[in-house]
């Protein structure tokens with residue numbers, strides 16, 4: 001049997017990354033990278049749509065608190081993600097399938113690291129129901 | 130000229146949508162005068178065979194309320210679709226699944242288990258649950274299949290227009306009927322109600338602060354609700370900002386926040402996600418820079434039952450549609 005390769009969607013804020021990394025990650029198996037101008041641009045419906053379309057995990061990446069390019073977008077993102085997680089569990093979707101990470105452009109190694117860790121976590125959880 | 134033929138039908142619904150037709154009061158006489166009602170199970174003694182005998186497309190318009198829960202619902206709406214020029218999804222349940230749609234947080238088995246075996250008032254030692262087919266001495270008895278998942282009307286048949294609301298208010302029904310009689314209908318697929326958010330017409334809009342910051346979520350039974358102040362300004366979840374107007378602000382005028390029965394304005398794909406996003410944005414807004422993650426978590430956990438709150442009327446129409454099992 002083939003090993004389960006989770007399908008992961010990563011929404012990444014434009015300001016918490018450097019160019020170049022994107023293309024590297026996109027080649028990673030089953031990882032779909034979507035760039036937004038701010039983490040707060042990730043409407044909860046984007047997350048639900050990803051899950052409804054068969055994503056096994058969704059990660060949102062934003063600037064560290066206090067560092068949002070638009071000042072406070074990431075605080076909203078934090079609250080939305082928390083509320084979404086509570087709601088996802090009511091839908092029978094493990095809240096761990098949604099992950100918020102803060103990454104700064106200077107943290108070069110952090111990006112592949114957090115995506116890698118998250119992918120393994122989702123792999124443990126198995127395919128979405 | 131022959132009067133246009135009209136049908137009313139109900140699927141998984143409470144009867145409120147039938148009641149609202151009665152609430153047309155004297156206006157119902159205008160309707161009854163202008164049209165020929167060929168099918169209306171709650172009020173008139175026509176049968177399925179009478180509908181089947183009509184030629185295809187000969188009913189001008191069918192108003193169908195209720196969600197699709199059983200095989201019988203599906204069969205009847207397919208029949209009505211074939212016989213009708215226009216189909217109007219009437220009320221929240223046909224439009225988005227409505228309250229019966231909350232059944233999508235369970236499964237058929239769980240519902241049968243509870244309703245036919247566990248409920249204290251039920252005596253059912255043999256553990257009998259409804260079966261599609263049952264053999265008895267005199268032959269085979271049948272029942273419509275009870276589906277695992279509740280569907281909206283437009284997930285079952287093509288729908289031309291939507292009359293939103295739980296139930297739709299009489300003035301919007303009359304407007305729709307008049308538009309149909311005059312042939313002055315908007316583009317197919319339209320929701321026959323204004324396309325503005327409820328806050329725009331809310332009598333409390335003036336007390337809605339420019340910047341709302343909710344310090345603690347309060348549920349309606351936990352506070353003495355102010356009669357004039359915007360609910361959000363009182364820390365009570367009101368879905369007005371994410372919900373279509375046109376209801377006459379019925380709940381607000383009865384001092385209850387909007388629960389979203391009119392659904393979203395056009396262009397919004399998922400009503401619940403919109404409501405969730407709106408409420409999450411307002412939580413602790415003023416203090417957001419100083420709050421620790423634990424503070425935020427505590428505030429967010431104050432939204433008890435987020436799925437039921439944000440999808441009270443629209444679970445089957447949502448992106449996820451049902452609980453994963």
Ligand code: SF4
Pocket residue numbers: 327328329331332333334337358359360361362367368369370381386387
């Ligand atoms: S949030 Fe509710 S109470 Fe406040 S203005 Fe909007 S509809 Fe009215």
Ligand code: SF4
Pocket residue numbers: 294295327372373376377378379380381386387388389390391392
């Ligand atoms: S206030 Fe909201 S829930 Fe109440 S009737 Fe109007 S749209 Fe429906």
Ligand code: FES
Pocket residue numbers: 013014015016037038039040061062063067068069070071073074
């Ligand atoms: S700009 Fe990066 S989170 Fe807002």
